Every structure is written in structure tokens, then in C-alpha cells.
Amino acid sequence: MKKFKAIVMTLLMTMLVSSIAAPAFAAGLKGEEFNLVNDDSGYKIVIPNFIETTSVTGKNIDDEEFELSNVVVMETPKKNADGTYSIFEIITTDKQAVLVDSNPGVYGEGLLGIYEGKFVNNRLVYSPTFMIGDKELKDIAEGYVFTFDFTVYDKDDNVLFDVIDLNFMFENKADAGSKETPAKPEVKKVSAKPTASKVMVNxxxxxxxxxxxxxxxxxxxxxxxxxVxxxxxQFSVEWDGVKSAISLTGGEAYKADGSELAVSANPTVKDATPATAKxxxxxxxxxxxxxxIxxxxxxxxxxxxxxxxxAVTWDAKASTVGIDTSAGYTE
Structure with missing residues (x-):
């Protein structure tokens, strides 16, 4: 394979939707957790030895320029006894999820391996085999962008979930360890109290x-x-992978994902941290x-x-918030 002319232009500490700087659950892999597609998708991945996310520019095998954002950088995993490499763990709340199918590759150059695995207790460690002969991943990883897109199927082979543009780069441990890791700024938490007011919509x-x-x-x-x-x-809500942001478009119909208007039986005071999504x-x-939250x-x-x-109204006497779509907003 021809080596990428990849140049890391700017290190952007962006997120794959919502990063939780905490270890994963006790079982499976431990590492940085990222929700996939959106906060309510029911799918997340746990990345061990996560370093950062970054933007990458370069040229592919056809000498065509490309630019990628939100490329995950992690330490190069060691080869397992069965010849596979554990890249990340997939965790889902979707009880229908049975099978994951993937064709890992090198961005702009083609396939590098195959992977198929089954969920056990809604978890699966994504561990592909790479077609690299007698070499190990650490021998060929530097400078390449790897693609680990995958599709989730139910027991009848119906598609439940599809992930694209899941791009990774690897750093061998000695190189990764030589970098100075900047201290993470302290995140200030505030208390969020369940709203006691009634809400009337039209x-x-x-x-x-x-x-x-x-x-x-x-x-x-x-x-x-x-x-509304x-x-x-009415307005649509979408995740814009190009801008790494939430996108609202007025006048477009909203497409439900099944997470809407879920209410806890007894809401309690929660910790809230400033959101980072654009x-x-x-x-x-x-x-x-x-x-x-x-x-x-x-x-x-x-x-x-x-x-x-x-329009939004407030009736102090009735302690009621009003949403009125027949009128425009006023201060």
C-alpha cells in the first residue's frame, strides 16, 4: 500500500457527539466513552488508550486531497492471541441488536480486513483481523487513517443501526507516551432542578x-x-458530522428517533455541566x-x-409555561 501523505494540521479536541471522561462499565474494555450519531441513539463505543480527536488533511492513492475531522487517535493496540486487534467496544441498549458486520479499511485506499461479531449482553468488542501478512499493526499504522464503519443487524438480518465516517489513527506507545498531555480544565457543575411548572403547548x-x-x-x-x-x-434536529454540530432547520418536519418525551417517574436534582456541542x-x-444532563x-x-x-408565555399565578406556535416570539 502506498503511504498516505497525511499531515495533521490542527489538533482539535472535538467530540464524536458527547464524550464522557469516565471509565467504562466494569465488564469489557475500559476507556473513553462516546455516544454514536446522537445522545439518544442507544449506541456508544468505549475506546481504550484514547489520546485525542484531531483533524487530518492529506492525499489519497490517486493524489486527491482530503480533509477529515473528528479522527480518533489512540495507542496502537497489541495483537491478540487469535490474531485480532481489539479496537473498541460497542455497547447498546437496543435489545434487538444481534450482529455487527464491518469491512475495516485504509481511508482512500481500500479494504484491510473483515469483521463479523455477535452481541453478548448488549456488548461486543470490535476486534477485526487485518490482512497485513506477517507484519503487526504497529509496523504499518503510522500515517494511515483507518476506517471502522459498521452496521448492526437484528436476528432477521434487518439493519438496525449504521455508522459511517468512524475514522481512527494509531500511535505506537513509545510515541504516544512522549507527548505532553495538557491538563483538562476543571468543569464547573451546577444544580439542575426538575421544573415544577406545568407546560402547555397550544x-x-x-x-x-x-x-x-x-x-x-x-x-x-x-x-x-x-x-411543535x-x-x-416545526423544525428538524440533525447531527451535522461535517460541522461536528447539532443542526436545526425551521420549516422541516421532525423525524422521531423514539427517545422523545421520556419522563422519569420521580425526577430529582441533577448535576449539569456546560454542553460543548455547537x-x-x-x-x-x-x-x-x-x-x-x-x-x-x-x-x-x-x-x-x-x-x-x-411564542413563550409565563403565567405566574398558575405557575404555567406556555408554548404557542400560532404566534411569534416576543421578549
Whole structure:
């Protein structure tokens, strides 16, 4: 294989949606956890010996330029006794998930191996075999971008979940250890109290799992998109992999993913940390205060109402928040 002319231009400590800087569950691999596609997909991966995420530019075998963002960098895994390499663990809450199929490769050059595995207790260690002859991964890894896209199937071979653009680079341990690891800034937590107020949407009471922080109400984007769907103020919610951001588009119908309007039986005070995901509204980046609570992003109701242009009211006597899609937003 021809060596990539890959040049790491800028190290961007971005995320694959939502990173949790904590060890994985006791079983399986331990490492950095990343939700896949969105916070509510029900799929995450655990990456052992994670170093960082980065942006990469270079040229492929046809001398065509490429640019990739959110490339995972990890220490090169050791070869297992059976000849495989444990890259990451897939964890899912989807009880129908049975099989994972993947064709790992080198970005822009072609396939490098095959992989097929079955979930056990909703977990699976992604451990492909590479077609590299007598060499080991550490001998050929430097400078390449590896692709580990995969598809999840149920027992009847129906596609349940598909992951693309899951790109990795490897650093051999001696090289990785020589880098200075910058200290992570301390993340300030705040208390998020379950919203005690009723919420009326176009005159009908709707139950949300919303939280109050510093006197403002915070809601999940997907919950808000659900309750205004089908009205003149409907909007879509998508993950934009190019911008590494959440994208809202006014006027587009919302596509549900099954996680909407889930409410705990007895909501309690939660820790909230500032959310890091970027937000785009109709293609323009906006700067809103947002928090991550229980691995989901919560945004201030009035910020979203203003961006999408629907009315929000407050009835202090009845302790009721109102959402009205027949009117525009006013301060």
C-alpha cells in the first residue's frame, strides 16, 4: 500500500457527539466513552488508550486531497492471541441488536480486513483481523487513517443501526507516551432542578423532563421539536458530522428517533455541566447557553423559541409555561 501523505494540521479536541471522561462499565474494555450519531441513539463505543480527536488533511492513492475531522487517535493496540486487534467496544441498549458486520479499511485506499461479531449482553468488542501478512499493526499504522464503519443487524438480518465516517489513527506507545498531555480544565457543575411548572403547548398540557437552572427552564431539543411538529413552527434536529454540530432547520418536519418525551417517574436534582456541542440554526452558528444532563443536551426554552420564532408565555399565578406556535416570539 502506498503511504498516505497525511499531515495533521490542527489538533482539535472535538467530540464524536458527547464524550464522557469516565471509565467504562466494569465488564469489557475500559476507556473513553462516546455516544454514536446522537445522545439518544442507544449506541456508544468505549475506546481504550484514547489520546485525542484531531483533524487530518492529506492525499489519497490517486493524489486527491482530503480533509477529515473528528479522527480518533489512540495507542496502537497489541495483537491478540487469535490474531485480532481489539479496537473498541460497542455497547447498546437496543435489545434487538444481534450482529455487527464491518469491512475495516485504509481511508482512500481500500479494504484491510473483515469483521463479523455477535452481541453478548448488549456488548461486543470490535476486534477485526487485518490482512497485513506477517507484519503487526504497529509496523504499518503510522500515517494511515483507518476506517471502522459498521452496521448492526437484528436476528432477521434487518439493519438496525449504521455508522459511517468512524475514522481512527494509531500511535505506537513509545510515541504516544512522549507527548505532553495538557491538563483538562476543571468543569464547573451546577444544580439542575426538575421544573415544577406545568407546560402547555397550544393549550394542551404536555409532560416534559425539563430542568430549571438559574431561574430559566431548559428542555431537550428533540422534545421541543416533537411538540411543535406539524405546525408552522416545526423544525428538524440533525447531527451535522461535517460541522461536528447539532443542526436545526425551521420549516422541516421532525423525524422521531423514539427517545422523545421520556419522563422519569420521580425526577430529582441533577448535576449539569456546560454542553460543548455547537448549534446551527438554518445554517448559521448560534451561541446559546446549554447544559449536559444525564448525557443529553438541554437548551434554554426562550433561546430556541426565539431562534425558531414561536411564542413563550409565563403565567405566574398558575405557575404555567406556555408554548404557542400560532404566534411569534416576543421578549
Amino acid at each position: 393549550g394542551k398540557e404536555v409532560a416534559f423532563e425539563a430542568y430549571e437552572i438559574d431561574g430559566s427552564n431548559y428542555f431537550k431539543l428533540r422534545d421541543l421539536a416533537t411538540v 411538529n406539524g405546525t408552522d413552527k 448549534l446551527y440554526v438554518n445554517g448559521q452558528e448560534v451561541q446559546f447557553t446549554a447544559y449536559e 444525564n448525557n443529553s443536551n438541554y437548551f434554554k426554552l426562550r433561546d430556541i423559541a426565539k431562534a425558531i420564532n414561536f
